[in-house]
Amino acid sequence: MARPKLRLQFAHSPVLRYGLAVASFAIALGLGLLAQRYGFHNVADPLFLFAIAITVWYAGIGPGTLTVALSGLADTYFFIEPIYSIYITRDDLPHFVIFVLFASLLTGFAAVRRRVEAELLQARDKLEIEVAERTQQASLLNLTHDSIFVRDMDFVITFWNLGAQELYGWTAEDAVGKHSQELLQTAFPAPLEDIHRELLRTGRWEGELKRTTADGMQVVVAGRWALRRDEQERPAAILETSNDITERKRREQEIESLNLELAKRSTELESINKELEAFAYSISHDLRAPLRHMAGFTELLQKKVSSVVDEKSNRYIAMILDSAKRMGNLIDDLLAFSRIGRAETQKTLFSLTQLVREALTEVRQDTEGRNIAWKIGALPDFYGDRSMLRLVLVNLISNAIKFTRTRPQAEIEIGCADGKSDDLVAFIRDNGVGFDMKYVNKLFGVFQRLHQSDEFEGTGIGLATVQRIIHRHGGKVWAEGAVDGGATFYFSAPKPRGHLWRP
Amino acid sequence: METMNKLGRILLVEDDPKDVELTLTALEEYNLANEVIVARDGEEALDYLYSRGKFKTRSSDNPAVMLLDLKLPKVDGLEVLKQIKSEEKLRMIPVVVLTSSKEEKDMVASYKLGVNAYVVKPVDFHEFVNAIKELGVFWAVINEPPPGSVRK
Numbered sequence: 001m002a003r004p005k006l007r008l009q010f011a012h013s014p015v016l017r018y019g020l021a022v023a024s025f026a027i028a029l030g031l032g033l034l035a036q037r038y039g040f041h042n043v044a045d046p047l048f049l050f051a052i053a054i055t056v057w058y059a060g061i062g063p064g065t066l067t068v069a070l071s072g073l074a075d076t077y078f079f080i081e082p083i084y085s086i087y088i089t090r091d092d093l094p095h096f097v098i099f100v101l102f103a104s105l106l107t108g109f110a111a112v113r114r115r116v117e118a119e120l121l122q123a124r125d126k127l128e129i130e131v132a133e134r135t136q137q138a139s140l141l142n143l144t145h146d147s148i149f150v151r152d153m154d155f156v157i158t159f160w161n162l163g164a165q166e167l168y169g170w171t172a173e174d175a176v177g178k179h180s181q182e183l184l185q186t187a188f189p190a191p192l193e194d195i196h197r198e199l200l201r202t203g204r205w206e207g208e209l210k211r212t213t214a215d216g217m218q219v220v221v222a223g224r225w226a227l228r229r230d231e232q233e234r235p236a237a238i239l240e241t242s243n244d245i246t247e248r249k250r251r252e253q254e255i256e257s258l259n260l261e262l263a264k265r266s267t268e269l270e271s272i273n274k275e276l277e278a279f280a281y282s283i284s285h286d287l288r289a290p291l292r293h294m295a296g297f298t299e300l301l302q303k304k305v306s307s308v309v310d311e312k313s314n315r316y317i318a319m320i321l322d323s324a325k326r327m328g329n330l331i332d333d334l335l336a337f338s339r340i341g342r343a344e345t346q347k348t349l350f351s352l353t354q355l356v357r358e359a360l361t362e363v364r365q366d367t368e369g370r371n372i373a374w375k376i377g378a379l380p381d382f383y384g385d386r387s388m389l390r391l392v393l394v395n396l397i398s399n400a401i402k403f404t405r406t407r408p409q410a411e412i413e414i415g416c417a418d419g420k421s422d423d424l425v426a427f428i429r430d431n432g433v434g435f436d437m438k439y440v441n442k443l444f445g446v447f448q449r450l451h452q453s454d455e456f457e458g459t460g461i462g463l464a465t466v467q468r469i470i471h472r473h474g475g476k477v478w479a480e481g482a483v484d485g486g487a488t489f490y491f492s493a494p495k496p497r498g499h500l501w502r503p
Numbered sequence: 504m505e506t507m508n509k510l511g512r513i514l515l516v517e518d519d520p521k522d523v524e525l526t527l528t529a530l531e532e533y534n535l536a537n538e539v540i541v542a543r544d545g546e547e548a549l550d551y552l553y554s555r556g557k558f559k560t561r562s563s564d565n566p567a568v569m570l571l572d573l574k575l576p577k578v579d580g581l582e583v584l585k586q587i588k589s590e591e592k593l594r595m596i597p598v599v600v601l602t603s604s605k606e607e608k609d610m611v612a613s614y615k616l617g618v619n620a621y622v623v624k625p626v627d628f629h630e631f632v633n634a635i636k637e638l639g640v641f642w643a644v645i646n647e648p649p650p651g652s653v654r655k
Contacts, residue, residue, distance in 0.1 A: 286574075288603040292626050293521040299628040300528065328626035335605070 021063030024051035025070045033078060044079045045099055052103050056110035064107040072100050147221070150228075150239045151180045158237065167221070167244055169214025185212040195225075200235060203227045208249075209242065220249045273342065280338045287331055295324040326459075333461040337446065340468050345385040349496055352379035352426065355386065356414055359393035366401045370410060377415030380424050383496040388469045395462040396428045396489050402456055403432035403487065417490070423475065424495045429488040434481040443479055466491070511567020511643040512538040516548040516583065517601075518575050522624075526570070526601075529635035535643055540566065545578025549586060552593055565596050565649075568642035573602040573609055581612055588617040595649035597642055 032044030
């Protein structure tokens with residue numbers, strides 16, 4: 001590669017090119033004169049032609065023409081009679097004309113040949129550069145993890161990168177020259193004719209292809225095809241870039257089946273919910289009726305016989321009535337409890353301080369004649385269902401009021417234990433009769449009671465309701481207490497997201 | 504008695520005999536029980552209203568009020584209510600739903616069908632008696648029934 005470069009460089013400098021013209025002419029003239037001195041005639045012409053040829057060859061047509069002119073002049077001056085004049089006799093004119101014509105012809109031929117050779121060299125250089133670039137590109141294509149291969153219009157593979165080797169298992173040596181369909185056993189998502197039609201129309205095609213690898217595994221790839229056309233715009237080759245989506249497909253299918261499963265479950269759940277609703281309805285209707293009859297007829301009985309039966313019988317009658325009433329309350333509470341599970345939550349941002357105030361108003365009649373020291377701390381805003389939260393507060397506060405009944409001075413504190421966590425934690429603390437931590441896990445169960453009902457009345461549903469509401473808000477409830485040492489009930493809930501959107 | 508003369512006829516639709524007895528007892532206590540017709544299911548209630556079946560020979564006038572339970576054998580209360588309210592010559596009869604159900608959907612359905620009042624039977628007997636008494640007094644005595652109803 002160095003040689004042609006040197007030659008081209010040489011030929012490109014005008015000083016050198018014309019220098020060469022003058023020098024080769026001078027040498028030819030010198031040699032011609034020398035030969036003449038020693039009696040050799042007719043040597044000058046070939047020498048000049050040689051000089052012209054050299055010049056044209058190495059320096060191009062311009063310097064060549066100069067050499068022709070100089071040689072013509074020198075020829076007439078030094079070698080054609082009369083010597084030392086540029087006058088040419090009629091006899092010598094043909095000789096001179098032939099010389100000049102021959103020199104010109106030589107110059108012309110040499111120039112043409114030279115140009116052809118230069119073009120050839122240039123073409124070779126270009127080709128070599130292209131080969132180098134292609135080689136580089138091919139090795140770049142090996143860097144990508146995508147599989148890339150090229151096949152011609154007869155499905156014969158002509159290029160196969162490292163990614164294709166990794167994906168399908170065949171090396172480039174194995175794959176190049178093979179029929180791509182036979183090698184990969186591709187299953188197309190549409191008829192191949194349709195795909196080819198689209199490819200010819202738009203120059204590209206994309207789709208999922210199922211293939212078999214060298215070790216017989218099924219793979220799914222996302223393939224992107226690009227059509228290459230030759231200079232005559234005829235389809236020449238198809239370049240396919242693809243990546244393995246087998247795993248993704250598998251996950252998609254998994255997700256799909258999970259979704260189906262989920263849909264099935266939620267349908268099941270829905271029907272269970274409906275059953276529960278029907279159950280609650282039937283409790284509401286069917287359980288109430290016999291209860292009403294028991295209470296009604298017992299009362300009628302009481303009216304009829306109370307004056308004629310003894311005190312014990314009257315007490316029995318009173319106890320039946322009391323039980324019926326209690327069962328009525330239980331049914332009502334249970335229905336309310338089941339309704340919380342079914343009702344939609346309507347979440348808003350509200351002030352917990354304000355809600356505590358409302359709850360206190362609601363339980364006011366329970367505090368009549370009582371000596372209660374209230375301590376209410378700063379409370380944050382709460383994001384949730386206001387009426388449900390109100391029920392939580394009413395339940396917890398009336399519990400605190402109830403279980404401090406035996407204290408001459410009751411103390412009830414409502415506050416916020418502000419941790420650094422994402423949840424806000426509120427508490428209600430009392431100095432009441434408390435409970436044994438041993439039974440703490442029974443506190444929030446339905447119908448679970450830690451006190452005898454003649455001590456403290458209740459249905460055992462209040463705290464279960466509290467728990468259910470807080471759970472529906474994504475929070476937790478827990479309690480701390482000691483026998484005769486008061487109790488603290490905590491509930492947490494996610495903080496309103498940032499305080500940014502607060503008015 | 505003045506009130507007695509003006510007492511309207513009450514159609515009580517109730518399947519539970521105990522409820523019937525309690526209701527009648529409550530009405531008796533206020534002397535409102537002398538003109539009560541009891542239908543034990545939805546079909547009987549409709550038979551009465553259309554004067555068919557065993558009520559073929561009844562006097563042609565409509566009751567002053569109808570106390571209707573919702574949970575009834577054969578034809579349920581809501582269906583009875585629907586039929587009455589879509590029948591030109593029956594739709595004027597005041598209908599009071601008297602039920603154990605506190606369920607909102609029953610209430611909504613009843614009002615949508617054009618019920619005149621919706622009363623949940625209280626568990627407590629005193630309250631129950633009070634409710635029946637007030638119902639009886641209001642609908643059979645105070646309220647002026649539509650033309651064509653019995654008023655003695």
